[in-house]
Amino acid sequence: MSKQMLPVFPADAGCCAPMVREPLAEDDAAELARMFKALSDPVRLRLLSLIASHEGGEACVCDLTGPFDVSQPTISHHLKVLREAGLVGSERRGTWVYYWVVPAALNRLSGLLQIPVRVSVPAGSGA
Amino acid sequence: MSKQMLPVFPADAGCCAPMVREPLAEDDAAELARMFKALSDPVRLRLLSLIASHEGGEACVCDLTGPFDVSQPTISHHLKVLREAGLVGSERRGTWVYYWVVPAALNRLSGLLQIPVRVSVPAGSGA
DNA sequence: CGGCTATATCGACAGGCGTCGATATAAGGG
DNA sequence: CCCTTATATCGACGCCTGTCGATATAGCCG
Numbered sequence: 001m002s003k004q005m006l007p008v009f010p011a012d013a014g015c016c017a018p019m020v021r022e023p024l025a026e027d028d029a030a031e032l033a034r035m036f037k038a039l040s041d042p043v044r045l046r047l048l049s050l051i052a053s054h055e056g057g058e059a060c061v062c063d064l065t066g067p068f069d070v071s072q073p074t075i076s077h078h079l080k081v082l083r084e085a086g087l088v089g090s091e092r093r094g095t096w097v098y099y100w101v102v103p104a105a106l107n108r109l110s111g112l113l114q115i116p117v118r119v120s121v122p123a124g125s126g127a
Numbered sequence: 128m129s130k131q132m133l134p135v136f137p138a139d140a141g142c143c144a145p146m147v148r149e150p151l152a153e154d155d156a157a158e159l160a161r162m163f164k165a166l167s168d169p170v171r172l173r174l175l176s177l178i179a180s181h182e183g184g185e186a187c188v189c190d191l192t193g194p195f196d197v198s199q200p201t202i203s204h205h206l207k208v209l210r211e212a213g214l215v216g217s218e219r220r221g222t223w224v225y226y227w228v229v230p231a232a233l234n235r236l237s238g239l240l241q242i243p244v245r246v247s248v249p250a251g252s253g254a
Numbered sequence: 255c256g257g258c259t260a261t262a263t264c265g266a267c268a269g270g271c272g273t274c275g276a277t278a279t280a281a282g283g284g
Numbered sequence: 285c286c287c288t289t290a291t292a293t294c295g296a297c298g299c300c301t302g303t304c305g306a307t308a309t310a311g312c313c314g
Binding site for chain 2: 291
Binding site: 041 | 145146147148149150151153156157160163164166168170171172173175177179180194228230233234236237238239240241242243244
């Protein structure tokens with residue numbers, strides 16, 4: 001509760017580019033695949049959630065190495081992958097390096113995956 | 128036009144389990160990473176969007192092999208990956224095999240990635 | 255300066271993954 | 285039945301990736 005976090009979910013912004021609407025272009029698919037690839041490792045997923053849920057919206061690397069069984073270079077590697085995918089940002093502040101999530105990147109992926117609940121009302125000669 | 132598709136977006140259901148709320152458990156992270164890994168390939172992303180945006184909500188494999196430069200066995204492999212990740216379902220109907228997306232799976236991932244817009248109003252002694 | 259802590263980079267190694275051609279299985283049609 | 289089409293499986297090959305230990309860089313402190 002160090003910051004007042006208004007629960008403003010992009011409920012309407014999230015429904016702007018779902019992949020259900022039209023097939024992905026080749027270039028878009030390549031870029032999005034790179035972002036999803038960054039999310040395709042359990043350690044990175046947990047790192048991201050640790051950062052996102054950390055108070056103040058950012059976390060020092062020193063907060064992130066503890067909860068894992070992997071070595072410190074491995075954590076550093078995973079953070080680099082997340083950063084190069086544009087999912088997190090980072091900044092050195094004195095001795096420590098802080099990481100935070102990039103909401104726009106995550107919300108873009110979120111909106112892409114949003115699928116409308118398909119109410120199967122057979123109207124035409126479909127099935 | 129073959130089915131009536133009501134645009135019911137899970138605007139409120141999508142905000143149920145964002146990773147910003149609490150760190151992911153190890154088991155959840157492993158399972159989710161498997162699903163994201165299925166999305167981490169450009170061909171699979173395009174396949175998924177082709178299926179999702181296809182009329183009637185499902186597509187025959189014969190509709191999916193055309194738009195790609197990769198071989199038919201490769202398409203088949205990618206469809207298997209998507210299926211084993213729980214992102215699509217499939218069924219043989221006579222000569223052809225049809226694939227459709229599993230909305231619950233995609234919406235689960237979508238909800239996980241949804242990040243509230245963090246309004247940085249310093250309230251306490253945080254930053 | 256010298257040493258200590260925090261983090262990143264490097265080089266190496268094992269295993270996973272995307273791709274292919276060849277081939278197997280499934281279904282339909284003469 | 286045999287042939288043709290549709291899809292899946294197999295085996296192989298090369299590349300990518302996660303991991304490590306060792307080491308480099310950056311900043312603080314005495």
